[in-house]
Amino acid sequence: MSKFFSSKYRDLTPYTPGEQPKDFKYIKLNTNESPFPPSKKAIEKAKEQLDILNLYSDPTCSSLVKKTSELLNVNEDEIIFGNGSDELLYLSFLAYCDNQNGAVFPDISYGFYKVFAKLCSIPYAEISLKDDFTIDINDYFNLNKTIFIANPNAPTGICLSTSQIEKIVKNNLNSIVIIDEAYIDFGGESAIFLTKKYDNLLVIQTFSKSRSMAGARLGFAVGNKELIKDLNTIKYSINPYNVNRMSMACGVGALCDEEYTRQNCKTIIDNREFTTKELLKLGFSVLDSKANFVFATHNKVCGKTIYEKLKQKGILVRYFNKKRIDNYNRITIGTLEQMKALLNALKDILEEN
Numbered sequence: 001m002s003k004f005f006s007s008k009y010r011d012l013t014p015y016t017p018g019e020q021p022k023d024f025k026y027i028k029l030n031t032n033e034s035p036f037p038p039s040k041k042a043i044e045k046a047k048e049q050l051d052i053l054n055l056y057s058d059p060t061c062s063s064l065v066k067k068t069s070e071l072l073n074v075n076e077d078e079i080i081f082g083n084g085s086d087e088l089l090y091l092s093f094l095a096y097c098d099n100q101n102g103a104v105f106p107d108i109s110y111g112f113y114k115v116f117a118k119l120c121s122i123p124y125a126e127i128s129l130k131d132d133f134t135i136d137i138n139d140y141f142n143l144n145k146t147i148f149i150a151n152p153n154a155p156t157g158i159c160l161s162t163s164q165i166e167k168i169v170k171n172n173l174n175s176i177v178i179i180d181e182a183y184i185d186f187g188g189e190s191a192i193f194l195t196k197k198y199d200n201l202l203v204i205q206t207f208s209k210s211r212s213m214a215g216a217r218l219g220f221a222v223g224n225k226e227l228i229k230d231l232n233t234i235k236y237s238i239n240p241y242n243v244n245r246m247s248m249a250c251g252v253g254a255l256c257d258e259e260y261t262r263q264n265c266k267t268i269i270d271n272r273e274f275t276t277k278e279l280l281k282l283g284f285s286v287l288d289s290k291a292n293f294v295f296a297t298h299n300k301v302c303g304k305t306i307y308e309k310l311k312q313k314g315i316l317v318r319y320f321n322k323k324r325i326d327n328y329n330r331i332t333i334g335t336l337e338q339m340k341a342l343l344n345a346l347k348d349i350l351e352e353n
């Protein structure tokens, strides 16, 4: 740290992204990326933008907003796009949390919530998941704080129903509830339809997982138009051109090929069910996942050993050195071939130990 670094940030611990090895020698099951390339339509549309990169991108993202509004049946002024859903989460922390309205989120959830809270000097509370890693919705009623919930949750994969989400929203009419639906396309039901009924609900989604565009950095939020106005006020105060031309066009292409996304999601769900069954046979406990990953622990070999031995065998999974979950690994669901390689490696590891 330099002596010039603001005292505000000296104690900041930044988010730790999953390993991104530069060589392609690993089977990468550690950052919940899609194993499939983006849609061909998405790639074509992105390429068309290369010749006009001298021009700024559209700050209103109108092509994307229009397409999204048609697909989701929400008004155009109820949508905002961002540079990944991470940026929309950041804008939400800036817009809806202050010293009075601190933030609250589960103790085991997406690591970025805590990082944003600290970055923005926002007081925050973490609510413990139950012993079985589910959320007790009663813990989230009348909190008078801005609530952040990933649904399905990460890294557990466990999903709340929309009726449970609605109860949380209904019991916090004077606070904002932000539902981070990064993994909703893998078997959960989106709460977007509830944004028509509640002006305190914001739903955030991403193109990173189900639409195979993690590298493009594209996400969006849906909510009451006044909420979207607030987020735009912050966005235009930081980076009006937050979505670049290629990603914008790529996103429109992906939305013109919803069938491709649906097919890929179905394949991932099938592979997840296959992997879960096989892991159970090997003596793992696996949480009930509605995401493109599973969270698993073994009854004999500890989580850290499994992570390290898999890495030696060329397979990367995500290990969190954190209380309550330090015996688990989060395993991204890839192609069937990748999952079979994982299961074979695990068999070997269990025999060695």
Ligand SMILES: *Cc1c(COP(=O)(O)O)cnc(C)c1O
Binding pocket: 032, 083, 084, 085, 086, 087, 110, 150, 154, 180, 182, 205, 206, 207, 208, 214, 217, 218, 219
């Ligand atoms: C992956 C993920 C995100 C980040 O998505 P980007 O759109 O790539 O920024 C947000 N929330 C959760 C829970 C995630 O797992």
